[in-house]
Amino acid sequence: MTELNHEPFVTADGRTIGPTVLEMRNITLRFGGVTAIKDISFDIREGEIRAIIGPNGAGKSSMLNIISGFYTPQEGEIWYKGAKRPPVKPYEVARQGIARTFQNIALFEGMTVLDNVMTGRLTHMHAGLLSQALWWGKAQREEIENREVVEKVIDFLEIQNIRKTPVGRLPYGLKKRVELARALAADPKILLLDEPMAGMNVEEKEDMCRFILDVNDEFGTTIVLIEHDMGVVMDISDRVVVMDYGRKIGDGPPDEVRRNQDVIDAYLGVPH
Numbered sequence: 001m002t003e004l005n006h007e008p009f010v011t012a013d014g015r016t017i018g019p020t021v022l023e024m025r026n027i028t029l030r031f032g033g034v035t036a037i038k039d040i041s042f043d044i045r046e047g048e049i050r051a052i053i054g055p056n057g058a059g060k061s062s063m064l065n066i067i068s069g070f071y072t073p074q075e076g077e078i079w080y081k082g083a084k085r086p087p088v089k090p091y092e093v094a095r096q097g098i099a100r101t102f103q104n105i106a107l108f109e110g111m112t113v114l115d116n117v118m119t120g121r122l123t124h125m126h127a128g129l130l131s132q133a134l135w136w137g138k139a140q141r142e143e144i145e146n147r148e149v150v151e152k153v154i155d156f157l158e159i160q161n162i163r164k165t166p167v168g169r170l171p172y173g174l175k176k177r178v179e180l181a182r183a184l185a186a187d188p189k190i191l192l193l194d195e196p197m198a199g200m201n202v203e204e205k206e207d208m209c210r211f212i213l214d215v216n217d218e219f220g221t222t223i224v225l226i227e228h229d230m231g232v233v234m235d236i237s238d239r240v241v242v243m244d245y246g247r248k249i250g251d252g253p254p255d256e257v258r259r260n261q262d263v264i265d266a267y268l269g270v271p272h
Contacts (some may be wrong), residue, residue: 018046
């Protein structure tokens with residue numbers, strides 16, 4: 001088993017990253033005869049922005065799907081908050097405080113922005129079916145409390161002016177922000193972002209970078225980020241994992257990864 005480093009980590013700008021909260025230990029994932037991920041280990045520390053990069057087909061989204069419970073690896077262990085995590089369903093992972101966005105936008109196009117973001121609070125609603133149908137008692141109190149949380153998220157992400165707009169009418173960049181709002185409404189301890197800036201123009205990317213940094217700074221949310229824009233990755237990440245054909249070929253601070261010759265040859269394409 002690969003030994004992971006649990007020593008305190010200080011970023012290049014002097015920020016101290018918290019203790020390890022999630023560990024992937026010797027993870028291997030196969031689809032039939034195809035090995036999508038091969039014997040990968042890395043850790044995620046509390047309060048950091050952890051990037052996962054690599055060329056298309058490297059296994060990045062598969063790794064996010066393992067963390068979020070969509071896939072179960074054939075080999076290896078996942079340790080969460082110091083305990084080995086058994087095989088779990090995605091809704092159980094959500095209840096553990098891990099939320100995610102998707103590479104392809106997965107919103108309810110006919111529902112308003114407000115209603116879409118409210119769905120992020122489903123794991124916090126516990127009233128019975130009858131009281132929900134009658135909107136009475138516990139169900140009424142829960143909805144009022146959850147609505148307050150959602151309104152704060154909407155204000156935080158500066159989408160107040162579209163809160164009553166059906167999502168299907170929104171441009172692509174705003175849809176991405178609504179998806180972030182829905183994930184953030186779940187009040188996650190770890191937020192998984194699968195290519196949150198894919199397809200965005202420069203201005204939209206700048207806005208999304210600002211919001212990601214603000215979420216990390218103001219809420220202390222740990223963020224795991226898959227992104228192809230290397231400028232974004234190097235600017236906002238505390239540490240970077242590099243994957244290539246299902247293997248890990250680099251892991252460390254952005255400057256260290258940028259100088260790693262294996263990473264340069266496989267992905268960055270910088271001449272040497």
